Amino acid sequence: MCRAASGWEPFMQTSSPTVFAPxxxxxxxxxxxxxxxxVAQGLTYPLISLTLESRGYSPALIGVNALAFAGGLAASTLLLGSLTARWRADRLIIASLVGCSLCLATFAASTSFAVWLGARFLLGFFASLIFMLGEAWLSAACPDRLRGRISGAYGAGMCAGFAAGPLAIPLLGSEGGLGFALTAVYLAIVAFATGMLMFSTRTVPEPSSTGAVFRFFRAAPLLVGMVFVFGFADIAAISAMPVYFVKMGYSQAFAAVSVTVLALPTAIAQPFIGLMLDKLPRERVALSAVTVAAASYLILPSMESEIAILAVFALMGTATFSLYxxxxxxxxxxxxxAMLVAGSAAFALAYAAGSGAGSSVTGAIMEAGGPKAGPLSVGLGLAVFTAALVLARRR
Incomplete structure (x- = not known):
């Protein structure tokens, strides 16, 4: 493929065969x-924190509960090889959806912090399998001529789900477990529908190994870097920028609205980004996305009009998610x-590392250098990665 020879990934080992029928x-x-x-994750992330807070648990213990989710993500990545060697990937996806449903039912049925800790670990474990195996299967199931558009539809569904989930909290409340119970039923129905669809499928991801994940890091450093940068900038926008707005004198309502404005245009834009990826050189689209993301962060401190700020924020979210x-x-x-599954697992690890750094590092920089240092530092980091992509294209 002409794109694969552009110099971006000199250690690339394989290239996908053309699949004529999706x-x-x-x-x-x-x-x-x-x-x-x-949708379930977008609902449960804030709902778990709000429920624990209403029960009197300290922020430290709430953080420990969130850390259990991250532990589940790491465990599933380490066990990926043995799991895919023993069971087919499509069946693992169905089992993971059922597992997530049972975890959410556990949140609804129990008030024990220890039980919630275990359920949160398993939720992270099953969630990671859904994303890793699902993305590998998506890549195996679509021809290259449609790959960008299908990836765009996948990204739109993911982003819209995260944005829609929190909207249910005012309707369902944070007490009584109703939100967890209904979401558990919803995921069980989706697992059944997914199983029905699988009777007609022709493809399935191949087994992978933990060693292949680390080989992928060496083989595709720039692709992994793109996901790390996406995780860093995305979480910085979601978690640190609302704090930036409050510190700059804007209302808490404006800070909350900014997150919605970040998410909805991003979801709408992804199919169009996918179309561009199918019609234009893909490295050029990625380079344009990171350039726009860097510029939006760098100009944010100079903006004063709330409408202009929200417009820049929408552009920031679209460009940042487009990297993924x-x-x-x-x-x-x-x-x-097997490298498809390995690559998806490497992406999960890169996103986890990037998102963890995005919230902590940006917050620390704002604490040390003032509110404006936050967006400026993220913008400079994106600019450095932009330069790395330019150098890779020239090489």
Whole structure:
């Protein structure tokens, strides 16, 4: 493939074969599953924190509960090889959806902090499997001529789900477990629908190994870097920028609205980004996305009009999330077989590392250098990565 020889990934080992007929049942199953879980995750992330806070638990213990989720993510990545060697990936996805449903039912049925800790660990474990195996399956199921558009639809479903989930909290409340119970039923229904679709699928991801994950880090450092940068900038926008707005004198309501403005245009834009990835050189689209993301962070401190700030914020979210859509598209273009699952696992680890750094590092910089240092530091970091991509294209 001409794009694969552009110099971006000199250690690339394989390239995907052309698939002339998309495996639409598999594509539908993956997008349905990830959208459903994104809705559940978008609801439960704040709902768990709000429920624990209302029960009198300290912020430190609430943080420990969130850390259990991250522990589950790490455990599933380490066990990926043995799991995919023993069970087919499509069956693991269905089992993970059922597992997530049972974890949410546990939140509804129990008030024990220890039980919630275990359920949160398992929720992270199953969630990671859904994303890793789903993304690998998506890449295996679609032809390269449609890869960008299908990745865009996948990204739109994921982003819209995360944005829609919190909207249910005012309707369902944070007490009584109703939100957890209804979400558990919702995921169980989606697991059944996904299983029905799988009777018609023609593709399935190949087994992978933990060693292949680390080989992928060496083989595709720029793709992994794109996901790390996406995680860093995305979480900085979601968690640190609302704090920045409050410190700059804007209301808490404005800070909350900014997160919604960040998410909704991002979801709407991803199919159009996917179309660009199918019509234009993909490295150029990725380079444009990171350049726009860097510029939006750098100009944010100079903006004073609330409308202008929200417009920049919408552009920031779209450009930042587009990096992930680009990375997912290029993963399927350049790799096949076990390396697809390995690449998806490497992306999960890179996102976890980037998102963890995005919230902590940006917050520390704002504490040390003042509110404006936050967006400026993220913008400078994105600019440095932009320069790295330019150098890679020239090489």
């Amino acid at each position: 495996d639409w049942p598999a594509i539908a199953a993956v997008i349905l599953g990830v959208t459903a879980f994104s 859509t680009c990375a997912l598209t290029m993963l399927g273009e350049r790799y096949n077989g």
